Amino acid sequence: MKICALLPVGALLVASMLGCIVRAAEPDLTVTPLARDGQVLVSFELSDGFTSEMREAIQSGLPTTFSYQVELRRATPVFDRTVASITITASVHFDNLTRRYQMSKSVDGRVEDAQPTEDLEAVRRWMTVFKSVPLSRTTALEPNAEYYVRVRAHTRPKTTWSIWPWDARAILGLAKFTFIP
């Protein structure tokens, strides 16, 4: 059999596979660094990250997690240097029997807060909005130097599938600032 004869079959196969690929709408991660009171505070918000798929996942009772890796980095000509980093994890678990959301928040693995709620909007804010998270002390920064804060967000569980799973699932947000003491 000639190879040419197999091409339509292969194309059909690839098309069938690609048909399963569903790409979510591109969310936006807004990062706002602030140096105050001897600390570098970071506020960030994941817009459009609380998608309908995530809502369905939460409503189904799946433990859902938004994980944020927040890094304070110093830009250098060769390799950027990480000054400080923390990992913030916001999780929610919905009990369909009691209709209550049990939310928790941990920083670098330590549970910082846990709350129940019956308000889905409160859940959205809990999962996507973070205000003035202390990232580092300003003593670790050099005056008048340029830094940037990079936030990478991951969501679990994964509700999509593509034939090539190693896509860039991380949602990236970045904000530069010059440290002026």
Next chain:
Amino acid sequence: MAATVTSIAPRRAAGTPRTPLPPPRRPFRDNPRLILAGIAVLVVVLAAILTVANRTPRLSPDFLTEFVLYALSAADFTILIVFVWLLVRNIVKLVVERRHGLPFARFRSKLVALLLAMTLVPAVLVLIVGSELIRTSVDRWFNAPMDEVLASANQIAADYYHERQVQVRDHATRIARELAPIDLTAGDVRPIRDRVAPDVNLQRVQMVEVYRVEPTAGSLQPLQPVVDIAAPALPPGYGRAAADRLAAQALTAPADAHSIEALGDSGDLLHAAAIIRGKDGRPKGVVVATDYLTGDLAARSRRMTRAFEDYNQLKVLKRPLTGVYLSFFLMVTLLILFGATWMGSYLAKRITRPVQMLSAAAREIGAGRLDQRVEPQSADEFGALVDAFNTMAGELATSRRRVERSTIELERKHVEVEGRRRYIETILERITTGVVSVDAAGAVTTINSAAARLLSLSRSVVGQPVHTVFDRADLQPLAMLLVAAAGARPESAVHEVSILREGQEVHLAAVATALVGDTGAPEGAVLVLDDVTPLIRAQKVAAWREVARRLAHEIKNPLTPIQLSAERLRKHFAGGSAQALVDECTTTIVGEVESLKGLVDEFSQFARMPAPRTVPTDLAQLVADTLALYNGIFRDVQIERRFAEGAPLVRLDAEQIRRVIINLVDNAIEAMERRGRIVVETQRDPANGLVRIVVADDGPGIPAAEREKLFLPYYSTKRRGSGLGLAIVRRIIAEHGGTIDVGDNTPRGTRFTIELPC
């Protein structure tokens, strides 16, 4: 089909066909155990895949989406890459083999292509159809009726919980309102208990806990339990911790002051808190009312909710699950394709390799390497074919060894014959005996150098008929001898034949012998020629020496009385009338007698010449010293000396050789009538181990017919002379082992050439 494939290896044992070296086994393809192990591993992998696929719904979503999915994708791509590599490798190998024209490459290509087509096309079709089937099947899991049933069940359970919780909340609110007038800080709690107990006893609620707000600011525990009444129906193991937390929460967030405490299999406790406010509206206490849902009820509710959640979770994870199933399916398909491709290639090689080995071995044997063997490893038809091939190769090798031995023997005999031929040829070339052979057709087959020299023939006459070669008149007798001998008359007799060579008569002793083959058929004749001229000359000289000796003896004896008588007559008749006559006569007699005496002395000397006493002598010096005797004697005679440089010492009798030179030079001077030019020359002939002395004059020369007579005794062309000079010269030279020849000088005159061994 052959079960095993053998390779070709040279056999190295001495004396027997060389033992084949172990063929270079391919570690996997030629090892059935490894093949079985590989198949077992493949089956285990497939079983594991099926097991994981069956348990997929029970896996945690994170494990499913973060590990299983990635692992399956990685495995799929790895298998795909390996499969493509294997496919491309096999195709490239087949193309290369076909281009190189390897045996059975075309057949193998067709076989592999057929097997690939038989597996690839169905596998791809099954993959496409199966993928679509999986997708549609997964979609069909989630249909509207199931949605509604599960949602309704969950709604019922949740509503029931919610209703019971509302009731508890209402009871808590009512009790809080009823306790508002009561002083919670009093030591007597009976009024409180009396008020609360009916609710518990009447099972409106299962438990009531009343807390008092401590008025002291800064207290670590602002709420202090006052009354705690619980129904006996409550399961053991419940605690107040949940009620305590809820009471504290009620102070800060009264709207959310309710909770559900799960007791496991014992059921659930529904807590609700309400603030007891004083007249001023400030909280003075908290009431926590608790209702109890039995274990069966709670479990049923939980199961309904769990079914709903599982269904919804599956729905949410529909795409990853579909991906997992498709990945599983793709993996199985790729594994089947991989196995089919490999198996196709393997089977093609298994089929063609024995034949290729046989073909390669046949080529090796065709190239002359008969020690090639194909190792039989199977007992099937291919094994029998290999055995037959090896038997044939062995017989070929044996035959070849016999032929080689025969060839070696023939070569050895050929070498011997060739050596013998060279030996005979060398002898024939070196001997002075001439040999001429003719074949049965009468053509000359060989003529050695001696024969060519004796007969004045070129050696290029080989191959020419005898009559053509021997067409000269003096050679006709030899031709007749050869023809007669070739006529199958084996008896041979010596015939003396005289021929002319360079104007000189040469006496040959010729013997012609017939050559007869093993069958008696005539194969030609051989003519053997010996130059007997020196022998005849020696015989003549010997005869003459005998004659001279007798003559000298017989003549010399009467000469003395004759001389004495003549002198007596002269004395007797002295002074007489006849004195003049007597003197004249006696003088004549005495003179002639003296002359006769001289002649007799020469004869005597010729007859009694002593044997030469040879010593190493410088020939050039000897010749120079001898020629020095002529210095200034003959003014009109020029003697030119040409001596070869570096001539070795020659063993000779200097006195006799000096006499030879003087004789030749004297003869030359006489022949030139004492006017002319004489060249005396010495030459080297290292190739023949000779030195030559040449005496050449430019006199009138000697006719060819008289040259041989020159060396006979008593032959002289001079008016005076005994005629013994050249005879003595020849004898001296002969006794030195040399020869002397006479010939024409260029441009005129006579040339004597003496050859002496050195």
